[in-house]
Amino acid sequence: DPQLNQNYTFENFVEGECNRLARSAGFAVANKPGGTSFNPLMLYGDVGLGKTHLAQAIGNEIKKNLPDKLVIYVSCEKFCQQFVDSLKNNTINDFVNFYQAMDVIIMDDVHNFAGKEKTQDIFFHIFNHLHQSSKQIILTSDKAPKDLSGLEERLLSRFKWGLSADIQAPDLETRMAILKKKMYSDGIELPEAVVEYVATQIDNSVRELEGAMVSLLAQSTLNKKEIDLNLAKSMLKNFVKNTHKEISMEYIQKLVCEYFEVPVEMVKSKVRKREIVQARQISMYLAKNHTKSSLKTIGNFFGGRDHSTVIYACQTVEDLIETDKKFKTYVQDIQKKLKTS
Ligand code: ADP
Ligand code: MG
16 A cells, blocks of 8 residues: 555554553554444644554554555545546546545544535545445544534534544653654664753654754764764754744645635636635735735735735735634634644
């Protein structure tokens, strides 16, 4: 299965208080897919804490024990894209049949369904089909089902059927164990004091923890310096701060259009359809708040409109954020994507 990444296994997933329930539920599911009450199994937690790793580990474990099972791993984003493509190519039946033929479906980051009503409808049917035939469904999300917004109620209610298990930020001991495991598998040795220092400084994301170690190694190679506590200290200073990046209007437009499933050309056009206007106004609002572009430049970019149109768009979005909870979630979701990419 090309979609499964062999590097993500249970063996190299460090267990801690932060992930104990999720890990053991995942292990149970891996050994009896579709045969436990954990269906769906929903793993949720903040970014970089191991959801994808664990979800993939379940898939790999199933393939190891039961090689004949059809296991598919797909990110929600890719699923949405495939759906749009199948609509365009008139292959919607193939698309649905493909997923309904699986024994196990692992769908990553289902919060990305927000705002995509058509794709949610299709997934709702696939979900029901698989669940009725006792096929295993594994989902990941950045929030608990009860806190997910922008998703249809009937889909959310199904997400709550099985077990939702959260993954939290690891404690210091677990962070050190994760670093050591990674060092061991990469054949690296670092002084204990350095491991402890790095693990103390970075406490919110395992991905950043690993990233810090990688750049520490790179710096030591580059400067031909031993990794000691001093190098670790000076390096981490830059590492923690160096996350600022310029955001372009193209990128904002791309994110917004993907989010609302509208073609990019429409946003720049004169079309007055509600969903297009909404995407256009949110794009302008985000461009004003996240780029240094002037109102004139923004108006120009989004279809040659003048600066008063941009002001009106921003005002409208601000009003809607105040009065419409669902709308507010949309904007926040997109903003989060802007910042994490
Ligand atoms: P998420 O999907 O929640 O954003 P990932 O699964 O991509 O997070 O994890 C980010 C990185 O941290 C990956 O390289 C993963 O292997 C690693 N990681 C996370 N949790 C653990 C853990 N408990 N043990 C070992 N590695 C972990
Ligand atoms: Mg992930």
